[in-house]
Amino acid sequence: MPSSWVRPHRKANGNYPPLTPSPASTKLIVLFKHSWLFRTLTHAPSASLLSTIFDLLNTTYQPIIHTPNLLLALTAQPIPTAITSVAASTGGNTLGLSATSGNLALTLLTVSWTDEADDAAVNAAASAWLRASKAATVKAASASEFLYLNYADQGQDVIAGYGEGNRMELRRVSRVYDPEGVFQKAVVGGFKLF
Numbered sequence: 325m326p327s328s329w330v331r332p333h334r335k336a337n338g339n340y341p342p343l344t345p346s347p348a349s350t351k352l353i354v355l356f357k358h359s360w361l362f363r364t365l366t367h368a369p370s371a372s373l374l375s376t377i378f379d380l381l382n383t384t385y386q387p388i389i390h391t392p393n394l395l396l397a398l399t400a401q402p403i404p405t406a407i408t409s410v411a412a413s414t415g416g417n418t419l420g421l422s423a424t425s426g427n428l429a430l431t432l433l434t435v436s437w438t439d440e441a442d443d444a445a446v447n448a449a450a451s452a453w454l455r456a457s458k459a460a461t462v463k464a465a466s467a468s469e470f471l472y473l474n475y476a477d478q479g480q481d482v483i484a485g486y487g488e489g490n491r492m493e494l495r496r497v498s499r500v501y502d503p504e505g506v507f508q509k510a511v512v513g514g515f516k517l518f
Contacts, residue, residue, distance in 0.1 A: 361434075
């Protein structure tokens with residue numbers, strides 16, 4: 325489907341109407357010219373802590389709030405023990421999460437902008453937000469080392485958040501099934517075990 329086409333909502337009978345060109349198709353294309361960054365942290369759920377994290381976003385982004393086409397999104401997702409408690413009965417997991425971790429909240433900052441000249445300032449603001457938010461979770465005795473892989477920035481140590489025992493097990497498995505280290509050395513990007 326061309327990027328200048330959109331699929332409308334289903335009709336009442338459950339069928340989709342035919343695809344039609346979008347009158348806003350040029351705006352859709354501009355979206356793909358944006359730069360994106362992500363930062364994440366995990367903590368015990370708390371309305372007051374989430375409010376603090378939101379306030380920290382407002383504070384750390386004030387210096388660059390007038391950056392053209394700046395888009396900010398702050399998302400909180402629950403990681404309840406109803407999910408993590410299942411791991412024990414199915415052999416555990418390598419993420420280091422269990423019912424003993426308690427209920428957790430995963431907070432994701434997503435930022436988008438269009439001008440490369442703003443890269444350093446936007447990244448600095450994101451890093452300042454992450455440092456301040458992590459400090460707030462520590463102060464509230466709510467911090468967790470777990471980082472969701474898909475939301476983490478390349479500068480965040482995702483594998484360390486799985487715990488040292490899980491890191492060692494992942495390395496052992498990697499040596500068995502990837503003895504040449506293809507996924508650790510030849511694959512660009514991602515989070516490496518070694």
